Amino acid sequence: EVQLVESGGGLVQPGGSLRLSCVASGFTFSNCNMNWVRQAPGKGLEWVSYISGSSSSIYYADSVKGRFTISRDNAKNSLYLQMNSLRAEDTAVYYCARDSGDYAPFDYWGQGTLVTVSS
Amino acid sequence: DIVMTQSPDSLAVSLGERATINCKSSQNLLYSSNNKNYLTWYQQKPGQPPKLLIYWASTRESGVPDRFSGSGSGTDFTLTISSLQPEDVAVYYCQQFYTTPRTFGQGTKVEIK
Numbered sequence: 001e002v003q004l005v006e007s008g009g010g011l012v013q014p015g016g017s018l019r020l021s022c023v024a025s026g027f028t029f030s031n032c033n034m035n036w037v038r039q040a041p042g043k044g045l046e047w048v049s050y051i052s053g054s055s056s057s058i059y060y061a062d063s064v065k066g067r068f069t070i071s072r073d074n075a076k077n078s079l080y081l082q083m084n085s086l087r088a089e090d091t092a093v094y095y096c097a098r099d100s101g102d103y104a105p106f107d108y109w110g111q112g113t114l115v116t117v118s119s
Numbered sequence: 120d121i122v123m124t125q126s127p128d129s130l131a132v133s134l135g136e137r138a139t140i141n142c143k144s145s146q147n148l149l150y151s152s153n154n155k156n157y158l159t160w161y162q163q164k165p166g167q168p169p170k171l172l173i174y175w176a177s178t179r180e181s182g183v184p185d186r187f188s189g190s191g192s193g194t195d196f197t198l199t200i201s202s203l204q205p206e207d208v209a210v211y212y213c214q215q216f217y218t219t220p221r222t223f224g225q226g227t228k229v230e231i232k
Contacts, residue, residue: 044223044226045226050221100171104216105214106159109168109169111168
């Protein structure tokens with residue numbers, strides 16, 4: 001059974017940093033491209049970042065470029081999102097989501113982890 | 120960036136009746152080399168992550184009831200729930216996966232009338 005479990009969310013002050021993790025199981029993690037998607041409270045979905053299975057391709061939304069860094073450790077079946085210079089508008093539930101293939105939809109999502117940026 | 124616009128923002132439908140959600144893309148999502156539309160639909164229930172319903176605009180994900188169907192091509196797409204059930208109350212999102220960023224529509228909330 002495919003499982004994605006996020007952790008690392010919490011309350012952080014504006015300008016602070018946080019590192020999110022997503023541990024994957026039930027599939028060959030290194031073969032799959034992965035994404036982070038966020039959802040502000042009561043709002044819609046916003047794609048944040050993408051990383052290919054080999055980490056050779058990485059993309060970011062303009063809203064986080066230069067502040068967030070996506071990475072993965074295939075030996076640990078883990079995906080990460082390092083978030084720096086956090087702003088109030090980064091407050092959201094952050095989901096990790098698996099690509100079902102190259103240029104393909106997200107077929108599995110984690111339950112999400114809440115990040116709150118507030119003083 | 121490709122802008123995805125859904126309509127309506129919300130709709131209330133009686134049980135057993137049809138619900139129709141539209142999604143319009145600012146750019147063509149039909150890839151000519153494989154004749155596939157890079158458009159997907161997700162369902163999100165309160166407190167849950169999104170769930171993949173339909174991809175390639177009209178292919179149902181395994182396990183999705185056949186009352187859900189997708190149609191359209193190019194820039195205009197539709198998600199139809201043929202006979203609304205109580206468990207279909209949710210927010211529905213379209214998303215393009217033609218290019219990065221993988222933009223979503225704003226969502227359509229479906230409720231029971």
